[in-house]
Amino acid sequence: MKLVVQVRLMPDAVQASALECTLRRVNEAACWVSGVALEHGVPREYELRKHTYAELKARGLGAQAAQHTIKKVRDAYTALKANIRAGNLGKPSSKRRVKAESKPIMFRREAAQPYDDRCLSWQYDVGTVSIWTTSGRLRGVRFACSTDALKMLREHRKGESDLIQRGSAFYLIATCEVPETPLNENPAGFTGVDLGIVNIATTSSGYRAAGRALNRHRKRQLDLRRKLQAKGTKSAKRLLKKRNRREQRHAANQNHIISKTIVTTAERTGHGLALEALTGIRDRVRHRKDQRTKLHAWSFHQLGRFIAYKAKKVGMPLVYVDPAYTSQQCSECGHIDRRNRIDQATFACRSCGTVMNADDNASHNIRRKGETVWIAGRESRVPAPT
Incomplete structure (x- = not known):
């Protein structure tokens, strides 16, 4: 690789x-x-x-x-x-x-x-x-x-x-x-990874990377850029140039830390990783004007690439699953209902009564889908001999 x-x-x-x-x-x-x-x-x-x-x-x-x-x-x-x-x-x-x-x-x-x-x-x-x-x-x-x-x-x-x-x-x-490590063909299981804004990454193994600090950093950088652009003086432009790419480097460093933690934990337990296929999400999702900055500041594609190459480097299986209904489906009984998602942080199933953190619930759904995708991809489709 x-x-x-x-x-x-x-x-x-x-x-x-x-x-x-x-x-x-x-x-x-x-x-x-x-x-x-x-x-x-x-x-x-x-x-x-x-x-x-x-x-x-x-x-x-x-x-x-x-x-x-x-x-x-x-x-x-x-x-x-x-x-x-x-x-x-x-x-x-x-x-x-x-x-x-x-x-x-x-x-x-x-x-x-x-x-x-x-x-x-x-x-x-x-x-x-x-x-x-x-x-x-x-x-x-x-x-x-x-x-x-x-x-x-x-x-x-x-x-x-x-x-x-x-x-x-x-x-x-x-x-x-760099020579590739042979792929682990028989993982002990899969770890589901749910990506979000409030929590950048939540895994089914219990790891949660909170996004509060990164979101605060981005807001400070945005406010400062607006002030300097409004001022428009030579010194303001000079400072803007000096601060160029600072937010990008900070976000990339955080993504490296998060991806390394996720891959290292999964490698220690012999698990593979399951991620949501979020390609085209910016075109599909509709937000109010005041929320678009947060949406387009997402660096999930970069985080996904970091996880992918780190997993490949150690021979870890990685699968991508359909993100549909992962936040609405109960990971315990499988019931799907939009009303199951009470708010950003709370999931309460209207069928079996299970209450848990919404991101934890989504990560368990992704884990289950990942195991299904891995098994389906490896099952023989050749008819059994008669």
């Missing part, structure tokens, strides 16, 4: 200037290649190379950097085409789709640039890298990362690494090929 490791580069002033100039130069070149691609009907990579390679070399890009720049542009158009085909940019006549199809894709000045082993080499023992720039090869650029990250780089790094800039800091995102 593929994982990525992020390391921070620690360049001196001269090295930092060269890295910044390189990213600016290659992304300006990528914008030019994008315009050529649109002009020629977005041809295949080989044909696009014939139209652009000589000019990229004349602009000071090395052979490998020119190849990667062309490939980066072609991959961007492939992603755009996939989004259009999936309907993510609206109907054919929508303004958003027309704009996306009629204008060339543009790249930010600090957008990521891929490097392969010809352009980038690692010296793990001394903690440095040697990297190509438009000013020449930079040797001895120091990098910093955790001990675990360094170990993964040593043992599993393979393929390309992306150079990115965030503010004044530079990072390398390295791809690692």
Whole structure:
């Protein structure tokens, strides 16, 4: 399985200037290649190379950097085409789709640039890298990362690494090929995981990750952004830029903690995991205007991805179940009624009288559905011999 490791580069002033100039130069070149691609009907990579390679070399890009720049542009158009085909940019006549199809894709000045082993080499023992720039090869650029990250780089790094800039800091995102653990074909059971806003995650094994602190953090960040945007001064804009991505990083860190706890607990008990298939929930669910911010601030897709790759890493079975009626059905008797859900926190069955926390009830329903899905997927459909 593929994982990525992020390391921070620690360049001196001269090295930092060269890295910044390189990213600016290659992304300006990528914008030019994008315009050529649109002009020629977005041809295949080989044909696009014939139209652009000589000019990229004349602009000071090395052979490998020119190849990667062309490939980066072609991959961007492939992603755009996939989004259009999936309907993510609206109907054919929508303004958003027309704009996306009629204008060339543009790249930010600090957008990521891929490097392969010809352009980038690692010296793990001394903690440095040697990297190509438009000013020449930079040797001895120091990098910093955790001990675990360094170990993964040593043992599993393979393929390309992306150079990115965030503010004044530079990072390398390295791809690692980690061998997969064999799947546990006979789990002792399944743990259901219910996702929500008040409680980010509730499991049928008793773990509950409360969302109160994260929701308070998001509200503080939203209020501060509104104040700074209303003020509109240079210092306010500077502070807004400084705080960029802070909420996103905080939410990602919380999701890593929650997903690790869920997977570790299930692994210790020999269980598999059952999650709700929440794809498209933002399009299906309707909320009042004052509730839409909370809905669209959900990071459940990210949490689900974190749980999925951590489970795959340890060979844990993971199944997705239909979320229909998991909050309305009694986990004891199976009775379904909208009125069973008294409020956000309380579930009271109108048939058997069972009273419990609503999220706990939903997690038990998800667990039961997960076991059914796993058994159904493994049962033989071949008729028994007569």
